[in-house]
Amino acid sequence: MLSILPGKKIAELDKSYAREVGISSWELMERAAESFVSWFLKGFSGVQEKVFIFSGPGNNGGDGLAIARLLSEKGFAVSVVLFSSKENSSVDWQVNFDKLPEGISRYQYPEIDFELASSAIIIDALFGVGINRALGGEYLEVVNTLNQLSGKKISIDIPSGLPSDSLVEGVAFLADMTVSFQFPKLSLLIPEHSKYVGDLHIADIGIPDSFLDQFGSNKSFVQASDIQKMHKRFDNFSHKGDFGRILLIGGRGGKVGAIILSTCSAMRTGSGLVHVWAEGASKDVIHISCCEAMVEGEKILDELDKFDALGIGPGLGEVPQDLLRNIFQSTGKPMVLDADALNVLSKHPELWDLIPKGSILTPHLKEFERLTGKSSHHFERLDKASEYAVQHKVYLVLKGAFTSISTPDGKQYFNSTGNKHMATAGSGDVLTGMITSFLGQGYDPLNASLCGVFHHGLAGEIASKTKARGMIATDIIESIPSSFLEMQID
Ligand SMILES: NC(=O)C1=CN([C@@H]2O[C@H](COP(=O)(O)OP(=O)(O)OC[C@H]3O[C@@H](n4cnc5c(N)ncnc54)[C@H](O)[C@@H]3O)[C@@H](O)[C@H]2O)[C@@H](O)CC1
Numbered sequence: 001m002l003s004i005l006p007g008k009k010i011a012e013l014d015k016s017y018a019r020e021v022g023i024s025s026w027e028l029m030e031r032a033a034e035s036f037v038s039w040f041l042k043g044f045s046g047v048q049e050k051v052f053i054f055s056g057p058g059n060n061g062g063d064g065l066a067i068a069r070l071l072s073e074k075g076f077a078v079s080v081v082l083f084s085s086k087e088n089s090s091v092d093w094q095v096n097f098d099k100l101p102e103g104i105s106r107y108q109y110p111e112i113d114f115e116l117a118s119s120a121i122i123i124d125a126l127f128g129v130g131i132n133r134a135l136g137g138e139y140l141e142v143v144n145t146l147n148q149l150s151g152k153k154i155s156i157d158i159p160s161g162l163p164s165d166s167l168v169e170g171v172a173f174l175a176d177m178t179v180s181f182q183f184p185k186l187s188l189l190i191p192e193h194s195k196y197v198g199d200l201h202i203a204d205i206g207i208p209d210s211f212l213d214q215f216g217s218n219k220s221f222v223q224a225s226d227i228q229k230m231h232k233r234f235d236n237f238s239h240k241g242d243f244g245r246i247l248l249i250g251g252r253g254g255k256v257g258a259i260i261l262s263t264c265s266a267m268r269t270g271s272g273l274v275h276v277w278a279e280g281a282s283k284d285v286i287h288i289s290c291c292e293a294m295v296e297g298e299k300i301l302d303e304l305d306k307f308d309a310l311g312i313g314p315g316l317g318e319v320p321q322d323l324l325r326n327i328f329q330s331t332g333k334p335m336v337l338d339a340d341a342l343n344v345l346s347k348h349p350e351l352w353d354l355i356p357k358g359s360i361l362t363p364h365l366k367e368f369e370r371l372t373g374k375s376s377h378h379f380e381r382l383d384k385a386s387e388y389a390v391q392h393k394v395y396l397v398l399k400g401a402f403t404s405i406s407t408p409d410g411k412q413y414f415n416s417t418g419n420k421h422m423a424t425a426g427s428g429d430v431l432t433g434m435i436t437s438f439l440g441q442g443y444d445p446l447n448a449s450l451c452g453v454f455h456h457g458l459a460g461e462i463a464s465k466t467k468a469r470g471m472i473a474t475d476i477i478e479s480i481p482s483s484f485l486e487m488q489i490d
């Protein structure tokens with residue numbers, strides 16, 4: 001799993017890795033540039049394209065110069081725009097400056113006609129993780145001008161102006177795409193920064209995960225290869241009992257649709273047996289919508305022990321706190337708590353310490369706010385999520401782009417799948433069904449959360465290929481099997 005290191009540790013990481021494998025810092029920069037270029041060539045193969053690279057004074061600018069050379073060797077018409085003098089730039093910047101081929105046009109800011117750049121691909125190599133103050137002077141001026149241009153804009157490592165671990169102050173480059181080296185900087189995963197980052201791509205520069213781990217970060221970025229290893233394998237002798245028996249609780253009154261979405265998604269995620277507790281007319285609706293499920297009445301609440309996992313909340317509506325209290329006290333097993341179950345918890349903090357240890361709470365931002373109060377930005381929210389998880393010994397899945405999973409031991413994982421089309425009614429109910437299903441199949445709460453969130457996002461990506469903004473939660477459910485196929489999980 002990719003550790004996410006704070007920006008101030010990155011120079012130390014690069015230095016110690018280069019020393020360990022006996023390469024120079026310039027060679028590491030060259031790897032970064034090569035990795036960027038191989039990504040670039042997949043999307044922009046027309047060498048008739050003009051490329052303008054804006055190079056700042058540090059190693060981010062140095063990356064830009066190395067990329068300029070490599071793209072020029074591939075036949076692109078490359079121009080570089082420079083700001084500081086050679087002697088005021090970093091050592092590796094200077095090496096790459098000396099290696100710039102003749103064919104590359106060079107401009108010293110402000111001597112550049114932006115008309116020329118307006119039809120080009122713009123590459124932002126002004127500042128990377130070494131930024132230490134808000135943009136000002138000519139850097140502010142150039143970023144303001146570039147932000148007005150309509151061509152494709154790509155940032156190297158991080159959009160210039162964004163600090164790596166805190167909220168932007170003032171202006172930053174508005175990239176369509178950001179190519180970040182080795183791991184995403186935390187700042188790239190924050191909703192307030194998404195308009196600057198655009199589509200995020202991680203470019204491998206060959207530093208192994210195990211080397212990154214030595215830096216002791218508590219934050220990680222979860223990718224397909226990590227998830228593949230977490231899955232349980234079943235064989236031809238497995239029977240439906242091995243795939244778990246779960247109970248979903250919710251869907252009262254007018255909100256029966258929510259529990260139906262959870263139920264169908266649990267079935268599609270591989271649960272052997274899905275029971276649903278429902279009331280009154282809801283029962284028939286559930287039967288008709290998901291004929292594989294077993295619908296139960298109130299007395300099932302006295303038999304909770306027979307279930308491998310519980311999922312409580314979707315469409316539950318307002319219920320007396322005693323319902324949750326009794327459930328918590330009658331089973332010590334971890335469970336999934338979502339939607340209206342979280343609303344009960346928000347109103348009754350006295351229940352928090354009764355939640356069975358290792359349970360999984362899945363709030364969206366509003367539900368999280370109801371639980372822990374308003375936050376002034378997402379960095380603060382992430383800290384609060386971590387504190388809550390540690391204090392109450394639960395897993396806290398904070399939903400949104402790059403959903404975070406905070407654990408009782410103070411770690412935080414960020415998911416890499418999903419897209420904007422998933423922000424649709426019922427999407428969260430689908431996730432509840434998926435996580436409860438994995439929990440019931442015997443996955444530990446961390447793996448159940450990580451696998452649930454990852455496959456939910458991947459299913460959403462698959463569904464949105466044909467449904468785009470017309471996608472609804474049911475489309476996500478229908479794509480769950482494809483997400484297993486794509487990951488080769490049988
Ligand atoms: N060996 C390495 O360290 C590697 C670093 N890489 C690149 O190097 C970058 C980090 O390089 P640096 O640490 O040199 O940092 P930057 O290139 O981000 O810039 C730091 C320089 O800019 C100045 N500066 C900071 N904020 C400023 C502002 N607002 N206005 C004007 N000047 C400002 C600093 O005084 C310093 O001179 C990474 O983001 C990545 O792109 C990659 O080449 C991979 C290897």
Ligand SMILES: [K+]
Pocket residue numbers: 060124125126127128155156157158159160
């Ligand atoms: K940059």
